[in-house]
Amino acid sequence: MSRVELTNVIKKYGETQVIHGVDLQIEEGEFCVFVGPSGCGKSTLLRMVAGLEETTGGQIQIGARDVTTADPAERGVAMVFQTYALYPHMTVEENMGFGLKMNGVPKDQIAAKVGEASRILKLDEYLKRKPKALSGGQRQRVAIGRAIVRGPEVFLFDEPLSNLDAELRVDMRVEIARLHSEIGATMIYVTHDQVEAMTLADKIVVLRAGYIEQVGSPMDLYKDPDNKFVAGFIGSPSMNFLNGTASGGTVTIPALDGMQIPCPASANGDVIVGLRPQNLNVVAADSPIKVDLSEQLGGVAYDYLKTPTGEKLVVETKGDEVIAAGTSVQVQFDPATAYFFDPATEARLR
Structure with a gap:
């Protein structure tokens, strides 16, 4: 696990600036949630950390390395998307180990890593099934398992529960919280759901229109908001x-x-x-x-x-x-x- 630091990070599409000089420190092992309304820049910021979006200005550091211009594969991150993106013709076991296989990792090491991820996520009985035989929550666990086997320094989650129904969202929220507690990895999680933010985060980053409105623990933001936007966004029902x-x-x-x-x-x-x-x-x-x-x-x-x-x-x-x-x-x-x-x-x- 590694510390993540963003210094004066800027993102522009042509003349349109969507991220405005973001400064942020995420400590080792911290569960940090980016939250805000649609279009606030939270997914763009996450994709910049992942290397899926180029950084127009500023610096992104993971651990001791400046990764601002590094390729995604060189950043030591693993990303879990809103869509599961599983290979339908592969079993759960094959899906989880595919990335390692493509990198030439020996079969015994792949089996060990997949086995450990399967144990953590309680997927042992599904390893020989294909994605079509799984529920939405099980498929998302497989996608998370695929990230775990890579042994990343930082896990990135981009609204991973958005496609699940209400009951499954609660179940998967508990699973992700338990996962963080067990492996202690640095995690950055994007959601528009402030309930997810409040229940999962060590640190919440509230974004609006590409600016950070406030950073703090869930209860700090709930009890001591800096402005009307944060006060209205954190807490359910709204203030x-x-x-x-x-x-x-x-x-x-x-x-x-x-x-x-x-x-x-x-x-x-x-x-x-x-x-x-x-x-x-x-x-x-x-x-x-x-x-x-x-x-x-x-x-x-x-x-x-x-x-x-x-x-x-x-x-x-x-x-x-x-x-x-x-x-x-x-x-x-x-x-x-x-x-x-x-x-x-x-x-x-x-």
Whole structure:
């Protein structure tokens, strides 16, 4: 396993710049997740590390080596793609060992490496099957096994679970987390799913429009976002954002029937108030705030509220109670759990 360092990395397609001077350090053995909306540059950045995209500017270093212009085969990386890319006429065993075979590795060494990867991924009973006889999750495990047998310094995953159904996604997420725990390799993982990012990562890199918005551990980003974009992207359901007016250390929130709560001294005039659904509670009351819809998911429910200003509000509640649509409610929360953002720059006000 090796450290990965990106220094002022730039990517342009003609005159269009899509990656803007990215600086990033990924430590040995770290599980780093690139997350962001479609088109933010996360897959492009991963492909630049892999050598599948040329770097327009800056430097990429893996371990002690500058690999900025190195061929993909010389970088010591193995990539797992969204599509499994298995050879349909080969067995699982043959698919996993094919790359080593093409490199002239002796048969006994190939068998040993495939056997170890198969043990890690629990594929022993499928080694003689062909891909058409496997489920989607099993095929993805074979693709991961093919990467393992190469013994790379760095594993790269490009949205590997996107083609799986919801249940398989959860199962494979657990498999990948267990894999990282067992082999301790440096891993870089791309996803647009912030739940995958939160559950897998040691370090999350939040990207938007080719820029890094924030880097940190999952809980650091959840509890201490630097801006409105990160606050809204990390966490499920997403953070609520309401308009407010701040003056003298107090903010008034019209959507909450003029509720006033303390705010930072740096907040003055128009301000955006961020409230996580998990931190809110509702009680029946004579109020202009009404329940629009209540979703019961078993042990948790999501209440979608209409406010007098037309702003939407989602509240997460525990238990099996369903609040009838049209019920008037009052929203309660600890003011210390509120976040504040500048509406012009979207920067966090502290």
